[in-house]
Amino acid sequence: xxxxxxxxTDDVEVNRVILREILKDExxxxxxxxxxxxxxxxxxxxxxxxxxxxxxxMPNMDGFAVLDTLRSEKILDRIPVLLISxxxxxxxxxxxxQKGAFDFIHKPFDGLIVKxxxxxxxxxxxxxxxxxxxxxxxxxxLEKQIAQLKTQEKQLRITNNNIIDVMSSVVExxxxxxxxHVKRIRRYSLTLAKTVMNHNPEYHLTDEKVDMIASAxxxxxxxxxxxxxxxxxxxxxxxxxEFEVMKTHTTKGAAIIDELEWIQDEEMHxxxxxxxxxxxxxxxxxxxxxxxxxDEIPIAAQIVSVADCFDALTSERCYKPPYSPDEAxxxxxxxxxxxxxxxxxxxxxxxxxxxxQIYASRKS
Numbered sequence: 001x002x003x004x005x006x007x008x009t010d011d012v013e014v015n016r017v018i019l020r021e022i023l024k025d026e027x028x029x030x031x032x033x034x035x036x037x038x039x040x041x042x043x044x045x046x047x048x049x050x051x052x053x054x055x056x057x058m059p060n061m062d063g064f065a066v067l068d069t070l071r072s073e074k075i076l077d078r079i080p081v082l083l084i085s086x087x088x089x090x091x092x093x094x095x096x097x098q099k100g101a102f103d104f105i106h107k108p109f110d111g112l113i114v115k116x117x118x119x120x121x122x123x124x125x126x127x128x129x130x131x132x133x134x135x136x137x138x139x140x141x142l143e144k145q146i147a148q149l150k151t152q153e154k155q156l157r158i159t160n161n162n163i164i165d166v167m168s169s170v171v172e173x174x175x176x177x178x179x180x181h182v183k184r185i186r187r188y189s190l191t192l193a194k195t196v197m198n199h200n201p202e203y204h205l206t207d208e209k210v211d212m213i214a215s216a217x218x219x220x221x222x223x224x225x226x227x228x229x230x231x232x233x234x235x236x237x238x239x240x241x242e243f244e245v246m247k248t249h250t251t252k253g254a255a256i257i258d259e260l261e262w263i264q265d266e267e268m269h270x271x272x273x274x275x276x277x278x279x280x281x282x283x284x285x286x287x288x289x290x291x292x293x294x295d296e297i298p299i300a301a302q303i304v305s306v307a308d309c310f311d312a313l314t315s316e317r318c319y320k321p322p323y324s325p326d327e328a329x330x331x332x333x334x335x336x337x338x339x340x341x342x343x344x345x346x347x348x349x350x351x352x353x354x355x356x357q358i359y360a361s362r363k364s
Contacts, residue, residue, distance in 0.1 A: 003028045004050035004122055009038045009066075010084060011058040015107070019053060022111045023118070035061025039069060046075065050122045053105060055084040056096075067099040076100040078129060080121040181311065182218045184358060188307035190214035191354045195347040196303060203299045209267070216272040217304045220279045223253025250277050250289045274298035279305045284339035294341070306344050309337045314359055325356045 008019050009032040016031050023029060030045065032038040035058055042049060056063035063083055070076045080102035085092065088106055096104060102125075103117050193213045197205035205213075224232055227249050231242045238246060253276030257269065278292060278301035285293035297305075313328035323331065329352055331337055333345055340348075348355075 004126075005030060005045070005048050006118065006122075007032065007038065007041055007045075007049050007052045009033075009035070009053065009058070009063075010055040012055075015055070015084070015109075018109055019114065022109065022114050026115070027118075034058045035063065035066040038066050042070070042075065042079070046079070049079055050126065051118060052079060052081045053084055053118070054081050054101075056087075057085070064095070064099055067096075067101060071100045078125070080125045082117060082121060180362060181315065184311050184362060185217050185220065185304070185307055186214050187358045188310060188355060189217035189304050191351045191358070192307055192344075192347055193300075193303050195351045196299065196343070199347060199350065200343050205299070209271070212265075212268050212271050213275070213300045213303055216268065216275050216300065217307065219253065219257070219272055220275050220304050220308060221249060221253065222256055223249035223251065223276060225256070226252040247280070247288050250280055253277065271298075271300045274301045275304045277301070279308060281305070282338040283341045283344075287338060302341065302344055306332065306340055306348055310348075310355060313337070314362075325352070325359050329355075 003026065005028040006023060007030045008016050008023075010016050010019070011033050013033075016033075020029055020031070027050075030041055030049070032041050038052070038054065039061075042052070054063045054066060063085075067076070067081060067083075070079075070081065081100065082103045082105050083096045083101045084105050084107065086107040093104060102121050105114055105117060190210065190213075193205060193210040196203055197207075197210055227246060231238065231245045234242065254273050257273045257276055260269075260272075275298075277289070278297050281287035281290065281292045281297045281301060283294060283297065283302075285291050287297075309332055310325075310328050313323045313331060314325055316322045329348065332340065332348065
């Protein structure tokens with residue numbers, strides 16, 4: 001086993017000789033006669049010195065001054081220093097510990113005590129430094145893995161959003177609507193979700209969840225893929241029977257989400273499912289498909305429901321002209337489009353100016 005290297009510093013040569021004789025069989029030894037030489041040797045051999053035996057009373061630079069320098073340079077974090085002194089007072093040892101000394105070796109030297117204290121210091125710091133290296137390597141590896149996961153997550157979200165765009169475009173094409181409808185629903189949902197996050201902490205929304213709601217909002221009508229053209233594209237008012245068929249786009253959409261293997265994020269899957277299934281539920285329980293009441297309706301579905309209603313009112317349909325944003329807001333607030341929660345109506349009021357900006361850019 002390779003010997004460890006120890007630096008002996010003492011301005012009295014006989015003391016160095018005694019320590020050399022005690023330690024020569026177990027350690028490679030370096031020697032210095034004062035503090036200045038000590039620092040020079042440490043700086044030149046820091047990577048291989050395992051401990052320093054440091055006299056306190058020396059010319060040019062005493063042991064305490066050396067300790068102050070080593071501490072400021074953080075060398076004491078890697079190399080233990082044992083102070084050499086004949087002073088056994090509590091005050092002296094307190095000062096030494098405060099300045100960063102690991103232990104003390106008192107004069108006259110006892111070979112057994114010198115070896116025991118030095119061995120303990122070397123082994124403790126060796127284990128400490130080894131663990132620090134291990135933790136450092138593990139931390140570096142973990143950071144690389146986290147960075148890789150973030151890259152994969154980002155790519156997955158890009159892929160998810162691309163697929164969402166494709167699926168929502170298919171629905172828009174079948175529904176004979178402009179593809180800008182999906183973009184507006186996303187922007188309305190994003191704006192409203194941010195407002196809910198900022199004003200209603202009880203819903204526990206985060207920036208990440210807000211982005212998920214905005215992305216998943218594009219899938220709210222994906223179930224219309226399964227609605228017959230005779231119902232989906234009928235230019236006039238639907239019969240009660242036809243309306244019952246149309247209402248199934250909620251459950252069909254939820255079923256489609258459950259079959260989509262590409263939504264690997266559990267939270268994104270749940271938000272997409274909730275939006276598809278429950279965006280036609282009403283706060284008073286008079287919606288469909290399950291007649292949920294109040295906050296039984298998932299918050300993501302409540303948000304998209306308001307956004308979808310606002311966009312439907314302000315868009316032209318074969319059975320109605322477009323209403324202005326102010327008219328749409330009044331209709332929603334008065335409950336002409338079904339009941340919404342007080343929180344949703346308050347948040348809609350707050351973000352109405354942004355909704356108007358989105359409406360104004362609807363042709364862009």
